[in-house]
Amino acid sequence: MSINSFFLMICLFAVSVFNSHAQDSTFNYNSEMLKKWEVGINFLSVFEMPQEVASGIMVKRHFQTNKGIRALRLNIVPRIFYGSSSLTRPYNTTPSIYAAIGYEWQKHYGRFVPFYGGEIFTSYAVIKNAANGITIAKQTVFDIGGSGFIGAKYYATRSISFSIESHLRYTYNRVVLNSTGVSADNYLRRLTLLPIYALYLHYHF
Structure with a gap:
């Protein structure tokens, strides 16, 4: 699937969801309206890496505590990179997978929600360099670690929000x-x- 097709798919998804929830656009959001589940797509990589097919998928489960709203989060990033403009004879290919689980603290101010938290992650990648169809070098890369993050979210409707994160x-x-x-x-x-x-587009349900 080409980058243009992938980006178009995301745009069509966003437009369809916005149309279906247009009646919510003037709502006065408060934390009592919070929905339990959330799925987000990170579309930052589409703009930064034109040769890369990659998009992080974020899943969150929100819950209420006596100290406020919290969330468990799972982030998965499948990725395939081609180092050549020709996909039939690439000189470099990198299939990889990244996965992270974390915990999030939130503070709700109407539609605006600042948040922070931490997560642990791991990733695995295989980098192959080839010439004339023959692999001449291979690297296996394994990462494990932790991240602290801070971000902010804005609710456009009850079911749609946007967020940005720093790690x-x-x-x-x-x-x-x-x-x-x-x-x-x-x-x-x-x-x-x-x-x-990350720059996320979220759907809440």
Whole structure:
């Protein structure tokens, strides 16, 4: 599926949902109207990585406590990257999967909801470099770590919201390289600040 088709699919989904909930556009939101489940699509990668088919899917389960509203969250990012403009003979391919689970604290001010929390994550990727259809190098990359995040959400209707997130991420990284006559196993640790980590479109139900 091309990037243009993927982006068009997201736009059509957004338009259809907005049309179906147009009658909610003037509602006065409060936390008592909060719906239990939420599914979001991160469309930031569509704009940042034109050669990459990637979109994070966020699922949240909201619940009320005596100290306020909280959420459990699951984030999954399947990804396939092609390092060549030709998909029939790519010189670099990277299938990978990223998954994270976390906990979120929320504070509701009408339609505006600031939030923060933490999550643990892991990812696995296989990077293959090829020439003339023959693999000449292969890297296996395994990540595990944790993130602290802060963000803000705006409810357009009872069922539609938008949010932005920033993350501070600590990653333990293992890279196994297998190339012609060369084999290496490297371990890295890094701390990364991601000021704009995600831009989500959410559907609540």
